[in-house]
Amino acid sequence: MPSILRSIAVFSGSNFGFNPAYAEGARALGREIGRRGLQLVYGGTDKGLMGIVADAVLAEGGEVVGVITRYLHDLGHLHGGLTRHEITPDMRSRKTRMSEWADAFIALPGGLGTFEELFEVATLTQLGEHHKGVGCLNIGDFFNPVRSLLEHAVKEGFMKTEHSEMLIFDTEPAALIDALEQWQAPSVNKWIGPAVS
Template sequence: MPTPPPLRSIAVFSGSNYGFNPDYMAGAQALGLEIAKRGIRLVYGGTDKGLMSVMADTVLAEGGEVVGIITRLLFDLGHLHRGLTRHEVTPDMRSRKTRMSESADAFIALPGGLGTFEELFEAATLTQLGEHHKGIACLNIGDFFNPVRTLLDHAVKEGFMKTEHSQMLILDNDPAALIDSLEQWQAPTVTKWIGPAA
């Protein structure tokens, strides 16, 4: 197989809250440091809230490039991070996700809530369907994403997903190893459909 092209930009999905475990903030900082060190552009949701701001602040402090893509609603509420390299304002969440996807070569999820899960699974679904061929990973701080792995394994067991698609989601608690894996990632070549049980 051909060597994948180098990652120029990564979209990171993350919580607009900090979480109760201080390891979440430390992990967001560590990811920001690794992204900046590699000269990769950070694309994220553009706000100054929670882990999103921790990561963006870290990349900016290291001289890295940060592009924020924020909805009109959040922009009007005053949630835009004011120190970004560049930002875009989109009409709604659907267009925000589209622009983030278009602007990134791969995706990483940090711990978060409904929005983070929704963004993560949409990116994975588009890869599964072949609408894009971009790697998806989770920075598994404190085993936060272990239940997601359990859910995907359960979907395989019950005949709703192929193993190749459940395994395409990379989990690692080390930012450097996570990005290394994304740089070598190859899209599955199987279709998503499974026949009925005999």
């Protein structure tokens, strides 16, 4: 049964990237989240794509929940216009709280933190620890290597096709959110039998 979306967690870079399309895509995603009356949950800062998506949701009158670590808060990185914010002691608890708030997840272009967050929530879905859809806004083909990596893991016997296809990739925010609203968790377990020699 498709899930009801009320809140979407967005993982994204705290930098802007070199391609102006990244900022444009983050802004478009924020506008779409705000227009739909969905709540944005994100890392709480005003930096890079994170700040852009939050500003766009707020400009549409939407609610934005920022979850920020004590370290980043004390550095002065908290966005000043949030609907609500929480301060967590560390990154692990930050990710846990974001996951608890969210009904689904979307990754924008970013670096190590974005990749780590993306794969963690996808792993939790694969293991059945939650049943929440995960999508990537594939601006400028940024996530094509991720899709290739998942296909490679299937080819090499480390992942089932159903799990490699669990992540949704789209270039348009509206289509991506529509797909997350219709998403259903795969019903297979993760284990693959030994190869026959």
